[in-house]
Structures are given as structure tokens and as C-alpha cells.
Amino acid sequence: MAAISSITIRHARRDDVGVIVAMLVDDPLGSARERLEDPLPPSYFRAFERVDRDQNIQLVVAEDNDGAVIGCLQLCILPGLSSQGASRGLIEDVRVASHCRSRGIGERLVRWAVAEAREKGCKLVELLTHSTRVDAQRFYERLGFARSHVGMSLRF
């Protein structure tokens, strides 16, 4: 498939929530965790409102030429004292629609996030990727990320 060069990255709107959840579901890990129902559980819209209100968080989508949403990413800018008080960027929930993978869309989203974090004064961008996502780890290494940390989690 050819690389899509002309995607647009823009902030997500409330009416994107359904397509974003559909991308979260279309994933080996997400399929067990999400509920893609009609109507969509209101918890997703409440979460969107919390994200939308938070000045340190940007939820963005990638839109193709026809205005279809085909990818998403969340970037948090986290202030903190360490590294001489430099903020950190945290990249989360990177997804590309399954019929649009391997076309450079994820790369465009991640490069956008890195540039945006840098612009906001971050000295570091971090992310956690599930141990089973070996392809994702190779993808991030190709973009310059190091496998520097162990990501640990506790689910309730």
C-alpha cells in the first residue's frame, strides 16, 4: 500500500468518540476491555469531556482525504521536578484503523506528538507499550525511542 501523505491531524471532537472506541476495540487487548455498543456507554463521553477540559492533554485524530478518522493518539504534557524541572510528554492510546495500517499513519501521529512535546518544553517523551506488542516496540525504536524502562501496572 502507498503511504498516505496527506492526512490531517486535528483535535478530537465529541462526535469522533464512536470511531475512536471502534479503533480501541479492533485490537487484541482492547477487544476484551472495551464495549462498542449502540448507544455507546456514557462513560466514554464523560471521559472525553474530562480529556477535553484538561489543558495538559490533547486527544488527536488522523483524518484522511475524505474526512474519515483513521487513527488517534493522546498526548499528556506532565510537569514535574525531575530532570531540572522539565516537563515530560506521555504518549498513550495510539491506534490506526486496521484497514489503514502499514501506511505511515502511526508514524505521522507519533512524530506530531514528539514535535508538540518538544514545542511545549519537554525534554523527554515516554510511553508504555504492552510486552506482547513486539511490532509496536520495533516501530517506536525506528522512531528513536529506547527500550529504557520496565512498564508496570496494577489493575483493580
Added chain:
Amino acid sequence: MAAISSITIRHARRDDVGVIVAMLVDDPLGSARERLEDPLPPSYFRAFERVDRDQNIQLVVAEDNDGAVIGCLQLCILPGLSSQGASRGLIEDVRVASHCRSRGIGERLVRWAVAEAREKGCKLVELLTHSTRVDAQRFYERLGFARSHVGMSLRF
């Protein structure tokens, strides 16, 4: 050494910034990254102000019986769409003063953060710990965390 049972966990204040930076420096990784100078570089105070203003971030310290600050931890509550719109807790910058280690202070701080994240509606608490911090990984495993993810980073 006996466990300290009577430490107090409270929000950090501006006049704690020096002792927090001293704990960040007193660490194999932090010693190369921080600048413990007198006066302290203003970037640390600017970072403290950003943290203090952010309603989703709590920087806390552990205080001993005599009011000395002997530990710190930062907890971010991050909204997001995944996991049915559940917020995530992110634990960062956990440090205990070197002369007070192995006395349960880190455990008290992390248990506080987990309880607080749960209270705020999180379904998940995450953290990144540097690959070289093998003792820290064992510590978090003992507190119920799984080594579920690869933590990746890009420093500018």
C-alpha cells in the same frame, strides 16, 4: 532498622523543593540529570508551580515524626477513552532519602498513591521504572504490580 509507622504523607509545598531535589540527586540516574546548587536553579520552582496548579497532579512528601521530609512521590490522574473511559493513575518520581531506605516509607507512599487513584475512579495504576532499577521492580511486584509493559523513552 525498624519500620517507621508514623510518617505523615502531605502535599508538597514550595519550601520542600530543595529537599525533594536533594533526594532526586541522591540516586545513580538522578545525579547526572539534576543540579543541586545554592540557590537552586529557578527551573525547579517553575516546575513546582506548574505541578501545584494542575488539579490532576499531586506531588506529596513523607514527613517523619520530627517534620523532616524523607520521601516523595508524584501521582497524575490521567483521563482517557480506553478501558471504557476509566482514568489511569501514573506514579512518578518515587524517592526515599538514602538514610531512611528499607523502612517501609516507599511502600507507604505507593500504597497511598494506589488508594488515592482508586478513590479518584482509576481502574489502573501505571509506572515506568528504569531497566537498571531491579530492586525497584521487585518492590513494585511485591505491592501487586505486574511487569506488563515495555517503557520506551526519547530524550531530546
